[in-house]
Amino acid sequence: MQQKKAGGHTITVKVDGVPIQVQIDSGADVNIIDEDSFDKLKGQVTLQRTRAKLFACNSTIPLPLIGKFTAVVSTKKRYEAADCFVVKGSRSSGVCWALRQRYSAYIKSCHAQTA
Numbered sequence: 001m002q003q004k005k006a007g008g009h010t011i012t013v014k015v016d017g018v019p020i021q022v023q024i025d026s027g028a029d030v031n032i033i034d035e036d037s038f039d040k041l042k043g044q045v046t047l048q049r050t051r052a053k054l055f056a057c058n059s060t061i062p063l064p065l066i067g068k069f070t071a072v073v074s075t076k077k078r079y080e081a082a083d084c085f086v087v088k089g090s091r092s093s094g095v096c097w098a099l100r101q102r103y104s105a106y107i108k109s110c111h112a113q114t115a
Helices: 035-039
Strands: 002-005 008-015 018-024 032-034 054-056 065-074 079-087 095-097 112-114
Touching: 032 035, 035 079
Parallel strands: 018 095, 032 079
Antiparallel strands: 002 008, 008 018, 008 065, 032 095, 054 112, 065 079
């Protein structure tokens, strides 16, 4: 399922079998998910500590990370193991998914980048 929202395209992916709406960000280096969306995955994935510092595009303030996890992410046609960083709180963007090569036609205005 594909939808267009203000600022980008969203699709539904399954993260370890749980459907999650994600915004495609073809310029992102990592996958991020907000804490509210992560709550849907509790019991399905294991949160690990991380020392990574992630920054939103043009920001000098790191995102408030609470951890990361690895999960199987699937669409109707593909599946793969993916790392995902969890950002504290609820973000208006919800989830940014770095599917650069596989979904390169869908670009979101906000880009996440690693430090």
